[in-house]
Amino acid sequence: MKAKYINPFTDFGFKKIFGEEASKPLLLDFLNALLAQHNKIINLNFKNTEQLGQTEADRKAIYDIYCENEKGEKFIVELQKAKQNYFKERTIYYSTFPIREQAERGDWNYNLKAVYCVGILDFTFDDYENEPEKSEVVHTITLKDQNGKTFYDKLTYIYLEMPNFEQTEEELKTRLDKWLYFIKHLEDFQTIPAIFKDEVFIQAFAKAELAKFDQAELDSYENSLKTYRDLKGVIDTAFDEGKIEGKIEGKIEVAKLAKQMGLSTADIIKLTGLSESEIDKL
Template sequence: MKSRYINPFTDFGFKKLFGEEASKPMLIDFLNALLSQTNKIVDLNFKNTEQLGQTDTDRKVIYDIYCENESGEKFIVELQKAKQNYFKERTIYYSTFPIREQAEKGEWNYNLKSVYCIGILDFTFDDYENEPEKSHVVHTIKLKNQNGKIFYDKLTYIYLEMPNFKKREHELNSRLDKWLFFIRHLEDFQTIPAIFSDEIFTQAFEKAELAKFGQAELDSYENSLKNYRDLKGVIDTAFDDGKMERSKEIAKALKQNGVLIDIIIKSTGLTQEEVDKL
């Protein structure tokens, strides 16, 4: 059966749902459900997703979504479609840019605004084999000392292991549950489940409906969907312990399948120079 709605794990689908000006209410609602902050996010401003290091030798970073709320807090929201080498290191590296950009010229008291790095993962971690955390969906990480006490509360990493979310419609008991159910199953819906009756989700389904797309958008989506399927097909079967040679094999296979260079770099951890040489 042909899909009625976009696949939110594609680059096009993810940005359509959460990365456009018209999608801002959905992104705000999703972040408020995820973060459960006392002070809810009222507004967001999208920022430049391309980040450059301070020197020519620093690597360029391109976020999926980068935004700032009315209090100046920074939010990086990344979609990760398949396992890659040094994934956690990459997330930590990404978090240094919104920290460094807060530096002020002249005398400055180093009072930083909070930074949140959120990863929506279409795979599961390998770290928790035979541990209780293995079935968790939401992993929230902060800097703590040896006694488990928060050392610094303004840097937060949140990873959502989407394959671990297995709740059915009648089991959804929170706003976050609804968003995770929406993201996990959107492409499979033929009708809108009764539980999604409020205005925010009505908007989300309207933005996701393929019948409302023009031909240019449909072409862009189909290309993004092909890249997603190629990526999943190659990496899900070929990913191993993260050795450089294996990364090059994966990158070469992706390149031969016509996957975009930016996606290859993002998925393998290789540099553009390394990919160009393949």
């Protein structure tokens, strides 16, 4: 059966639903559902997704979505389609850019605004094999001391392991449950389930409906979908066969294939951890 709605795990689909100016109400609702224990976000402003290091030798950070709320708090939202070597290290590195950009000239008291890094993962962490956390969907990480007491509450990492989300429509209870169900199953829906009848989700389905796209958007989506399917297969296979786990040769092999597939340098950096100059030499 032909899909009626876009695949949100594609770059095009993810940014169509959450990353456009008209998508702010959707992103706002999703983040408020995810960060329910914190103060409610009233407004969001999109920021430049490309962050530059302080010197030419520093690497760049290129986010899927980067925004700021009315309090000046920063939110990085990343979609990760396949396993990547040193993925956690990359997200931690990314979080340093919104921290450093808060520095002020002259006398400054170092009072920082909070930074949140959200990763929506189309795979599961290997770290939790044979651990109680293996089947959990939401992993929230903050800085704590050896006694489990919060040391610093303005830097938060949240990872969503989407393959672990197995709730049925009848089992959905929270707003976050609904969003995770929407993201995971969107491409399979032919009609809008009754549980999604409120205004925000109706808008989300409207933005995701392929019949409403013009030809240029359809072409962009089809290219993005092909890249998603091909690349996910390549990366997953490479990890399963141990080709890129800690091996620079394997990263280069994957980068070469990604270049042949027409992926952007930014996407290849995200997938392999190679630098821009290393990729340009391939």
